[in-house]
Amino acid sequence: xxxxxxxxxxxxxxxxxxxxxxxxxxxxxxxxxxxxxxxxxxxxxxxxxxxxxxxxxxxxxxxxxxxxxxxxxxxxxxxxxxxxxxxxxxxxxxxxxxxxxxxxxxxxxxxxxxxxxxxxxxxxxxxxxxxxxxxxxxxxxxxxxxxxxxxxxx
Amino acid sequence: xxxxxxxxxxxxxxxxxxxxxxxxxxxxxxxxxxxxxxxxxxxxxxxxxxxxxxxxxxxxxxxxxxxxxxxxxxxxxxxxxxxxxxxxxxxxxxxxxxxxxxxxxxxxxxxxxxxxxxxxxxxxxxxxxxxxxxxxxxxxxxxxxxxxxxxxxx
Amino acid sequence: xxxxxxxxxxxxxxxxxxxxxxxxxxxxxxxxxxxxxxxxxxxxxxxxxxxxxxxxxxxxxxxxxxxxxxxxxxxxxxxxxxxxxxxxxxxxxxxxxxxxxxxxxxxxxxxxxxxxxxxxxxxxxxxxxxxxxxxxxxxxxxxxxxxxxxxxxx
Amino acid sequence: xxxxxxxxxxxxxxxxxxxxxxxxxxxxxxxxxxxxxxxxxxxxxxxxxxxxxxxxxxxxxxxxxxxxxxxxxxxxxxxxxxxxxxxxxxxxxxxxxxxxxxxxxxxxxxxxxxxxxxxxxxxxxxxxxxxxxxxxxxxxxxxxxxxxxxxxxx
Amino acid sequence: xxxxxxxxxxxxxxxxxxxxxxxxxxxxxxxxxxxxxxxxxxxxxxxxxxxxxxxxxxxxxxxxxxxxxxxxxxxxxxxxxxxxxxxxxxxxxxxxxxxxxxxxxxxxxxxxxxxxxxxxxxxxxxxxxxxxxxxxxxxxxxxxxxxxxxxxxx
Numbered sequence: 001x002x003x004x005x006x007x008x009x010x011x012x013x014x015x016x017x018x019x020x021x022x023x024x025x026x027x028x029x030x031x032x033x034x035x036x037x038x039x040x041x042x043x044x045x046x047x048x049x050x051x052x053x054x055x056x057x058x059x060x061x062x063x064x065x066x067x068x069x070x071x072x073x074x075x076x077x078x079x080x081x082x083x084x085x086x087x088x089x090x091x092x093x094x095x096x097x098x099x100x101x102x103x104x105x106x107x108x109x110x111x112x113x114x115x116x117x118x119x120x121x122x123x124x125x126x127x128x129x130x131x132x133x134x135x136x137x138x139x140x141x142x143x144x145x146x147x148x149x150x151x152x153x154x
Numbered sequence: 155x156x157x158x159x160x161x162x163x164x165x166x167x168x169x170x171x172x173x174x175x176x177x178x179x180x181x182x183x184x185x186x187x188x189x190x191x192x193x194x195x196x197x198x199x200x201x202x203x204x205x206x207x208x209x210x211x212x213x214x215x216x217x218x219x220x221x222x223x224x225x226x227x228x229x230x231x232x233x234x235x236x237x238x239x240x241x242x243x244x245x246x247x248x249x250x251x252x253x254x255x256x257x258x259x260x261x262x263x264x265x266x267x268x269x270x271x272x273x274x275x276x277x278x279x280x281x282x283x284x285x286x287x288x289x290x291x292x293x294x295x296x297x298x299x300x301x302x303x304x305x306x307x308x
Numbered sequence: 309x310x311x312x313x314x315x316x317x318x319x320x321x322x323x324x325x326x327x328x329x330x331x332x333x334x335x336x337x338x339x340x341x342x343x344x345x346x347x348x349x350x351x352x353x354x355x356x357x358x359x360x361x362x363x364x365x366x367x368x369x370x371x372x373x374x375x376x377x378x379x380x381x382x383x384x385x386x387x388x389x390x391x392x393x394x395x396x397x398x399x400x401x402x403x404x405x406x407x408x409x410x411x412x413x414x415x416x417x418x419x420x421x422x423x424x425x426x427x428x429x430x431x432x433x434x435x436x437x438x439x440x441x442x443x444x445x446x447x448x449x450x451x452x453x454x455x456x457x458x459x460x461x462x
Numbered sequence: 463x464x465x466x467x468x469x470x471x472x473x474x475x476x477x478x479x480x481x482x483x484x485x486x487x488x489x490x491x492x493x494x495x496x497x498x499x500x501x502x503x504x505x506x507x508x509x510x511x512x513x514x515x516x517x518x519x520x521x522x523x524x525x526x527x528x529x530x531x532x533x534x535x536x537x538x539x540x541x542x543x544x545x546x547x548x549x550x551x552x553x554x555x556x557x558x559x560x561x562x563x564x565x566x567x568x569x570x571x572x573x574x575x576x577x578x579x580x581x582x583x584x585x586x587x588x589x590x591x592x593x594x595x596x597x598x599x600x601x602x603x604x605x606x607x608x609x610x611x612x613x614x615x616x
Numbered sequence: 617x618x619x620x621x622x623x624x625x626x627x628x629x630x631x632x633x634x635x636x637x638x639x640x641x642x643x644x645x646x647x648x649x650x651x652x653x654x655x656x657x658x659x660x661x662x663x664x665x666x667x668x669x670x671x672x673x674x675x676x677x678x679x680x681x682x683x684x685x686x687x688x689x690x691x692x693x694x695x696x697x698x699x700x701x702x703x704x705x706x707x708x709x710x711x712x713x714x715x716x717x718x719x720x721x722x723x724x725x726x727x728x729x730x731x732x733x734x735x736x737x738x739x740x741x742x743x744x745x746x747x748x749x750x751x752x753x754x755x756x757x758x759x760x761x762x763x764x765x766x767x768x769x770x
Contacts, residue, residue: 008293013307015294037290039278039297042234042250046241053245067304071254074231077382084390087354088397089242091361096350100379111307118411124347135345139316140323143347146201150375153321153419162601168616169602191597193586193605196542196558200549207553221612225562228539236546243550265615385690388658392698395662395676396705399669404658408687432655443653447624448631451655461629461727470755475769477756499751501740501759504696504712508703517709529766533716536693544700551704573769 002031002129005051005060011040014114016063016097023122031129041066041098042075045082052090060094061125063118068102076100093128097121099146117146156185156283159214165194170217170251177276182284195220195252196229199236206244209245212246214248215279217272222256232252247282251275253300271300310339310437313359313368322422324371324405325448331430339437349374349406350383358444360398369433370400371426376410384408401436405429407454425454464493467513467522473502473532476576478525478559485584493520493591503560504537506562507544514552522556523587525580530564538562555590559583561608579608618647618745621667621676627656630730632700632713636677639738644746647674657682658691659713661698668706676710677741684718684766689770692716709744713737733762 004024008017021033034055036047041064056109066076066105076098083094093123104110124145127134142150162171175187188209190201194219205211216237220230230252234284238249251272258264278299281288296304312332316325328440329341341352342363344355349372359365370391391402405426412418432453435442450458466486470479483495496511496517503526513519522565524545528538538560545556559580566572586607604612620640624633629709637649650671652663657680666674678699692714699710713734720726740761743750758766 010289010292010295010297012294013304015297015306017293035290036286037293038247038282039249039275039299042238043247045238046245046247049242050245063256073382074227075234077386078231078234078238080383080386081235081389082242084350084353084386085242085393088357088390089356091358093346093354094352095347107307110211121347125259128346132344135318135347137345138318139320139325139345140320141358142321143318145347150321152323153415153422164597164600164603164605165565166602167604169614171601189598190594191581191601192555192590193557193597195606196546197555199546200553200555203550204553228535229542232539232542232546235543236550239547239550261615268615381690385694387693388694389697392658392661392694393701396665396698396701399662399666401654401659406643408618413630429655436654440652443655444651446626447627447633447653449626450629451626453655458629460631461723461730472751472754472757472759474756475758475766477768479755497752499755500709500744501711501737501761502750504700505709507700508707508709511704512707536689537696540693540696540700543697544704547701547704569769576769 003055003057004031004033004125004129005048005055005057006033006035007044007047007060008037008063009040009044010037012063012065014065014111016099016114016118019118020061020063021116022124023119024126027126028130029122041079044142045086046081048083048094049086049090050085052092052152059092059125059129061097061121062094063097065099065101065114068100095121095125113146120145157209157211158185158187158279158283159202159209159211160187160189161198161201161205161214162191162217163194163198164191164267166217166219168265170219170253170268170272173269174215174217174276177273178280179206179226181277181280184284194229195233198233199240202237202248203240203244206240206246213246213279213283215251216248217251219253219255222254231269241249249275266302274299310361311365312339312341312433312437313356313363313365314341314343315352315359315368316345316353316371317348318345320371320373322373322419324373324422324426327423327426328369328371328430331427332434335431335434336438349387352439353388353394353441356391356402357394357398360394360400367400367433367437369405369429370402371405373409373422376408401427403433421454428453464539465517465519466493466495466587466591467517467519468495468497469506469522470499470525471502471506471606472499474527476527476573478527478561478576478580481577481580482523482525482584485581486588489585489588490592492555493549503541506541507548510545510546510556511552514548514554521554521587521591523559523583524556525559527563527576530562550591557583557587574610582607618646618675619671619672620649620741620745621664621673622649622651623660623663623667623676624653624679625656625660626653627736628679630681630727632679632681632730632734635731635734636679636738639735640742643739643742647745656691657695660695661702664699664710665702665706668708675708675745677713678710678739679713681715681717681730711737711741722742729762736761
């Protein structure tokens with residue numbers, strides 16, 4: 001039985017962790033979900049480390065929604081650096097799912113994007129845990145999570 | 155008996171640690187406060203590490219007030235990175251409460267903001283220590299500390 | 309028998325890992341390739357660490373294609389920092405091969421660039437593993453991977 | 463007997479370490495000074511680590527004078543990150559005293575600023591080592607080192 | 617017998633390591649040189665770590681020539697951070713000698729600058745290894761490597 005960690009925030013304006021969990025349920029079984037909610041994205045790195053080391057998660061999906069201001073971009077940068085550090089300290093994947101508030105043209109699209117990106121990255125999480133080699137089939141295909149794929153060149 | 159660390163600075167123009175401690179007292183008992191004051195925000199990371207490792211704190215709230223100039227923003231960035239590193243080295247939450255001097259329209263609002271953000275983050279600290287699972291109830295609600303909540307999308 | 313790790317992404321719009329592997333085959337034998345595909349460049353650092361520590365690779369080539377937007381540049385920066393950290397944690401070289409989408413004037417040139425840079429860095433990988441001292445012969449020659457060499461001054 | 467490390471540079475255009483040492487002598491006794499001079503500010507982090515680990519310093523004051531160009535700002539940023547890392551690796555305070563060449567309106571003021579900031583931070587060093595609790599008396603007072611204090615809000 | 621590491625790149629457009637080694641020979645004896653050439657500046661951190669840990673170097677001089685574009689500046693920043701990390705992991709000095717392609721007004725000056733800065737930093741390396749205390753004599757003198765010294769204030 002694998003353990004999948006879901007780390008999310010009260011800062012986000014959409015229940016991204018909920019979308020990820022719902023999608024994981026559609027994908028298959030053989031895992032248990034450990035959820036950990038924190039105030040903001042800068043709290044995610046240690047939350048993920050605790051999920052891995054204290055809850056024995058085999059992978060974590062970390063979801064957040066940085067704001068549109070310069071300071072929010074900096075917070076996202078700091079959080080991302082932290083998430084990479086945790087991965088290196090634990091040799092465990094953390095799939096970061098950040099949706100920036102200014103990525104969408106209005107709140108409706110932002111909601112759609114947050115749901116879709118969370119779901120598409122849940123698929124990546126599932127593949128990384130259960131059938132990692134399948135990812136090489138899609139190498140270089142310009143895949144995106146949320147908006148449409150860029151596709152391969154030419 | 156839990157131990158809550160409060161790390162603050164003489165650089166800040168408001169006693170944010172005092173607000174946090176006062177709020178914690180309103181929230182309940184079962185904890186002891188360890189306070190550690192340093193000159194500026196870049197001294198906060200090691201202060202927090204010492205609170206955790208030498209004073210056995212279960213969580214720390216780190217409060218500071220970066221100035222409005224570019225160099226102050228950079229200091230805040232460096233301090234934030236350090237605070238994340240400490241969390242990863244200790245598997246312990248540090249709630250960062252930074253109020254930038256240029257976030258408010260005048261000194262009166264800045265004072266109000268520093269007090270309110272410190273108090274609202276004190277609530278987060280309390281929840282993380284004493285009833286962590288309650289945070290998941292508020293996931294995706296667009297909560298903010300200080301100014302009003304952004305609220306959930308839709 | 310040496311082991312060469314190839315870490316690449318489904319985000320990239322060209323099979324850069326394929327080019328690197330093809331080039332390595334032209335260069336000689338005496339090594340085994342371990343390939344590891346991840347969703348995006350920020351997943352590369354832990355992938356490389358796992359290739360080194362779990363698959364015993366003697367060197368890794370990490371290939372990715374950051375997008376043209378500011379957020380993509382930031383992701384590339386975070387990934388690069390992570391790749392350097394992995395090298396320091398393992399005393400093992402990781403040759404980073406990033407092709408930014410806005411480096412080329414059109415998709416055709418981008419494809420050519422992604423192929424050529426991957427191949428030219430595969431040569432560096434081969435030299436680092438099998439005949440490291442030969443690199444000193446080319447010191448200060450202004451070598452570039454992809455576009456033409458800058459050449460030595462004067 | 464405490465040991466206070468003083469790390470400074472030949473790049474700086476003023477003997478900031480000298481000012482700090484002179485001020486420390488005015489403040490009291492009970493400590494020994496270990497001085498370590500390096501070429502530039504990016505050499506300060508390892509100098510501080512060596513002062514702490516090889517010379518058994520209880521605290522270090524790191525003094526430097528970054529230039530006015532963009533590259534100098536970046537060097538200062540890298541040095542600051544390094545200084546924070548050293549603190550976290552050693553659980554020891556390092557008080558960073560940087561005077562940027564473009565902080566003052568002319569060379570005369572720059573000299574005055576370098577002397578004064580070094581002295582005022584020497585006081586912080588002394589307090590941190592010998593009477594740390596006294597700092598909490600000044601929490602939130604908007605203290606500055608060099609130019610005049612910002613003072614508390616309201 | 618001391619060991620001095622020289623890490624340089626094939627990306628640089630001038631044999632900076634050659635200049636450093638030549639200068640070291642002028643300065644005295646009592647050391648052995650270990651040279652390690654890598655493709656680019658981002659490969660320097662692990663090269664330096666290997667020189668220190670696998671070749672037992674007492675100090676390393678790391679030489680590179682970042683390009684003039686924004687991406688080159690970012691690479692230099694990442695490399696510098698890595699070089700500082702290596703120093704902290706090994707308690708060993710690494711003298712970074714970077715000459716940015718846009719520092720000089722033409723190729724002739726760039727060549728002169730690369731040679732001179734490499735030589736002047738080789739002197740720093742020599743002093744750090746063989747007569748470290750002599751550096752304090754030059755504290756605060758506004759020394760520069762390459763272009764002329766800024767000199768002390770006043």
